[in-house]
Ligand SMILES: Nc1ncnc2c1ncn2[C@@H]1O[C@H](COP(=O)(O)OP(=O)(O)OP(=O)(O)O)[C@@H](O)[C@H]1O
């Protein structure tokens with residue numbers, strides 16, 4: 001029976017254009033390409049470019065995992081900044097050396113045993129993911145009792161609670177002063193390695209039976225329940241996985257900018273992520289990746305709008321925050337002209353690329 | 368202990384008694400109809416059985432257990448599946464995916480296997496795909512596998528709902544107005560299909576339908592509901608002659624087709 005199936009599916013794939021093996025080869029080739037580019041940048045890239053690329057990878061990780069909850073499950077969750085904050089603080093507190101901690105915590109002392117532990121960066125990232133997932137687990141019980149606007153408000157609330165706690169729990173987080181002098185462990189290999197791991201594993205999950213169950217809940221929760229799906233379990237799974245990867249991204253972020261404080265994890269972070277996944281196409285991992293790339297690159301490119309500008313005789317003074325205005329404009333334009341974002345709910349596939357190339361070729365051939 | 372039994376079930380919405388002291392017993396393999404004028408409480412009976420509503424009073428016995436307080440997904444896992452009066456497909460998913468969803472609750476692989484795409488998971492996935500295809504071919508939807516569910520014609524959507532319910536592996540299948548919106552030819556085909564499903568999969572079928580010709584021709588036993596109360600039960604011939612049934616239908620502007 002299984003060989004019977006393979007024949008059948010093989011036939012279907014040939015009709016679609018590519019066999020499973022060809023696709024695997026292309027995937028591996030693409031991955032090698034990425035690694036090559038990374039190697040080039042980490043050797044010859046300027047500090048500026050490397051920083052943008054690191055940012056990009058972290059935002060890809062965040063957007064792809066945020067999209068799992070908001071796009072795939074169709075839940076309006078507004079508290080990913082809490083996951084990132086928890087990941088960042090966890091990871092930072094674990095990699096700082098005891099002596100650095102003493103220098104950092106001048107008002108209140110850091111509680112034992114955090115004051116003496118120090119673990120390798122990799123381990124601190126795992127801990128960051130686990131702590132964020134643990135937090136997600138605890139809040140999941142009140143969060144998934146409600147849906148829609150109510151869920152949005154509850155998650156928004158938890159996001160704020162975490163930020164306030166970061167300010168208040170001085171003997172753990174050092175309050176508004178934050179944590180300084182972290183080792184800059186985050187490099188291109190770490191950030192892009194995690195980003196690729198996140199994309200691959202979340203894509204596989206979305207394409208699996210688990211992802212189908214999540215989409216079914218998004219499409220019609222009542223019908224999903226009637227098909228034997230327990231919405232709480234599926235949503236919890238998505239929430240935990242999303243929190244896990246967001247926590248890791250938080251750890252990467254902390255060791256990229258080397259200074260963290262509560263203001264870094266305000267609602268703006270969630271808002272930016274929301275823009276990214278909506279512009280890319282809610283429910284599309286490809287869209288989340290593209291959105292994050294545009295955001296990280298655009299964020300730098302648009303710095304010029306915050307600089308003073310000379311237009312002929314008039315000089316416009318630099319307006320800080322102008323970038324956010326431009327982003328909001330872009331968001332509005334995308335919503336108006338492409339209601340479902342750049343990618344809609346579609347995903348990148350080699351067949352799609354081939355189709356685009358072939359169509360382009362034909363157009364060139366026949367004037 | 369009967370195969371399936373509801374005893375003195377009462378469901379109230381505010382002051383309205385949508386289902387009042389409803390009792391029924393089904394035996395395995397039967398084809399039973401539930402009829403009644405609009406608003407009689409038929410769909411509410413189905414919602415109560417399938418765990419979407421917990422009855423205010425009464426019990427529901429299914430395979431030796433009282434399932435009155437089971438949540439919906441647990442009822443399905445215990446072997447009762449349903450379709451919806453107002454079609455509820457997963458609109459933005461393909462026809463095949465709609466059916467594949469039904470296998471999730473019994474999946475034999477955890478999410479970590481799915482996330483790394485292990486051989487074990489791929490085997491499970493291939494099995495689900497293959498079984499789902501079979502259900503689609505059985506219901507004459509095989510050629511539409513990769514279409515989005517929302518693009519199907521009305522009659523096809525109703526059949527996809529049945530395929531999806533059947534794929535959960537039920538022993539009792541509840542169909543809420545399966546022939547609604549179908550043309551006469553589709554209705555005749557549907558009756559044959561429901562009989563085939565009953566015979567081939569050995570499921571007991573309990574269905575709601577307004578099309579009297581369809582119900583009388585298909586069902587072996589019929590229960591009549593009016594204002595939440597059961598007013599008659601019997602074979603199609605008995606029901607057609609029942610004076611209370613005729614009154615209920617004439618009273619609300621319906622004509623029992625004879
Ligand atoms: N969730 C609810 N809340 C309040 N009232 C409800 C609810 N569901 C149903 N009702 C009411 O209960 C009564 C029975 O409704 P039900 O849907 O069971 O009727 P039905 O027999 O299926 O009718 P139809 O033939 O029109 O489908 C109706 O008066 C309806 O308005």
Ligand SMILES: [Mg+2]
Pocket residue numbers: 409410411452
């Ligand atoms: Mg009804």
